[in-house]
Amino acid sequence: FSSFRVVLMPGDGIGPEVANSVVDIFDAAQVPISWVHADLINKSAKPGEDPFNRDTLCQIREHKIGLKGPTGTPIGGGHVSLNVHLRRELDLYANVRPCKTVPGVRTVYENVDLVTIRENTEGEYSGKEHEVIPGVIENLKIVSERACLRIARYAFDYCEKYGRSKVHAFHKASVMKMGDGLFLKKVREIAKLHPKVPYFEKNMDTGCGILVSNPSNFDVMVMPNLYGDIVSDVCAGLIGGLGLTPSANIGEEHAIFEAVHGSAPDIAGKNLANPTALLFSSIMMLKHLNLLEHAEKIEKAIHSVLVEGTVRTGDLGGRSKTTEYTKAIIDKI
Amino acid sequence: FSSFRVVLMPGDGIGPEVANSVVDIFDAAQVPISWVHADLINKSAKPGEDPFNRDTLCQIREHKIGLKGPTGTPIGGGHVSLNVHLRRELDLYANVRPCKTVPGVRTVYENVDLVTIRENTEGEYSGKEHEVIPGVIENLKIVSERACLRIARYAFDYCEKYGRSKVHAFHKASVMKMGDGLFLKKVREIAKLHPKVPYFEKNMDTGCGILVSNPSNFDVMVMPNLYGDIVSDVCAGLIGGLGLTPSANIGEEHAIFEAVHGSAPDIAGKNLANPTALLFSSIMMLKHLNLLEHAEKIEKAIHSVLVEGTVRTGDLGGRSKTTEYTKAIIDKI
Numbered sequence A, B: 001f002s003s004f005r006v007v008l009m010p011g012d013g014i015g016p017e018v019a020n021s022v023v024d025i026f027d028a029a030q031v032p033i034s035w036v037h038a039d040l041i042n043k044s045a046k047p048g049e050d051p052f053n054r055d056t057l058c059q060i061r062e063h064k065i066g067l068k069g070p071t072g073t074p075i076g077g078g079h080v081s082l083n084v085h086l087r088r089e090l091d092l093y094a095n096v097r098p099c100k101t102v103p104g105v106r107t108v109y110e111n112v113d114l115v116t117i118r119e120n121t122e123g124e125y126s127g128k129e130h131e132v133i134p135g136v137i138e139n140l141k142i143v144s145e146r147a148c149l150r151i152a153r154y155a156f157d158y159c160e161k162y163g164r165s166k167v168h169a170f171h172k173a174s175v176m177k178m179g180d181g182l183f184l185k186k187v188r189e190i191a192k193l194h195p196k197v198p199y200f201e202k203n204m205d206t207g208c209g210i211l212v213s214n215p216s217n218f219d220v221m222v223m224p225n226l227y228g229d230i231v232s233d234v235c236a237g238l239i240g241g242l243g244l245t246p247s248a249n250i251g252e253e254h255a256i257f258e259a260v261h262g263s264a265p266d267i268a269g270k271n272l273a274n275p276t277a278l279l280f281s282s283i284m285m286l287k288h289l290n291l292l293e294h295a296e297k298i299e300k301a302i303h304s305v306l307v308e309g310t311v312r313t314g315d316l317g318g319r320s321k322t323t324e325y326t327k328a329i330i331d332k333i
């Protein structure tokens, strides 16, 4: 491959601005990627119709890799959110969210370095709900052996591949004895196949308590869907919020790298957005594509701009525009 | 009432030691309470039989109020944990967990003052699970209008009664549209009846992220069962852990005040346990019984021992025995 094709889905709100930042920086760094621009939303869909653009799905199926900006989440609407939709349709079973202290960004903890590996296809996200009698809703949490095994395998392989120190499974098997019990059983099976990787278990509640009092107790954490949704936000909170954290959705064949912060409609179009989360996600993507030199070059440039601290967007206490921050990074490349 | 009768359930491990501390301090403070000693575990139960002591339940039904020490949680066993069992049997629908920075105990966060109000009877704790096809577990999360309404009422009443500033509902209604959607709808109905109480909503994940980066954004937080389990541990983590946080399980007729930390079998019987969580729980109980002067007197005594800092148990970096710490508190009364 001399050049990769990546489907770029800018998303809503500040999405186009942060996506432009990535495109400009990749240009400057001469990354051998060509973008396939795609819209997530089918703008001609009528109310009640599926707002999701099926063509985009085809493009991702074809090119295998996507980079996705933020999308607003409709609450209580009839449709699942676009993120959840994509993950499910493409069977992107592993949601990987590293949270590492960002040089130059001060928070109450130093040297945080955590990775949440979240099962991304089932659990409470099954979407199966019904009213059993008037006023009573039943919501199905689905836990399958197959999904537990593959996320466990992913976590241990990740730990070995990236030279991390240990794996924790988060669960609530004392309450959900069969569901979370199955999860735990399958993770243990895989742990046995990796005797060199230290393996531990924590109740979800206890684990979250320790995360905020002593984050260095953890390294790689693997868990069911909803818990991962929560834990990854806790970890992000420890290092300065979702504006600084990357995420990857990995399947057997496809992968989507995604900024999971909100689409911030209030500042959209004003050149005020912080593109760092999408940039960090795009660096995960470069590593996934084995474009390690480009990944490092861009990462270093971002870090040095943040450490210098003179060019920062408003969310980090600065006054710089998105394009000024982008240019400062390009100047370091 | 000149004297209240309270069912005292010391629990396992360090339970008896921390319960003794409360008894001694209440004696010294001349609290008008007489204890009804009860065992949670039916020691003559054979393997496979219900280990729960039914007599204890009768005693709580009779005397209305219980104080409970820690109990170990069997993982993967056939029985629900004792805590969950008690809450369900007595329909203790509101689990109230205040987390306030403890004077003299330093953490990276200052001036934390949060209250988690957790629905305590349903949700993921329904215990309804089955294997639908081999290798696939379905776990039912139950959300009922009735339970949502009463926990919402409890939260807003609590906010007004204790002069707190606002209520946040935590939810994941963008994913569990019907279940968490129902919860949100019912909380909104109650919020409308309390127009003077500022009311906000947060996604569970986002809320947890903000809790660790900016806890002063919140005050009273109301939420479904599992989320409350997690959020209350996050809040506890912010102020130094479960060893310092009280909890109350409140029903229409009965209430149980409970230390929710572990039973620490490793240090049991060694006079090393920190009784503070059970003490703080017993202070919540005194307030509930309107014994406000006694509550204040004991609370002040504990605070001044912790602020002086010379008498502390090992978990807080000290070298004092449980009984030394207890005596130091008594000396301040």
Ligand SMILES: CC(C)[C@H](C(=O)O)[C@@H](O)C(=O)O
Pocket: A073, A081, A083, A084, A229, A260, B174, B175, B205
């Ligand atoms: C927007 C929402 C449906 C989504 C999720 O719950 O997975 C988001 O919180 C995330 O973490 O990507």
Ligand SMILES: CC(C)[C@H](C(=O)O)[C@@H](O)C(=O)O
Pocket: A174, A175, A205, B073, B081, B083, B084, B229, B260
């Ligand atoms: C022990 C466990 C079943 C219990 C719960 O999940 O409610 C505990 O974590 C708690 O918070 O009281």
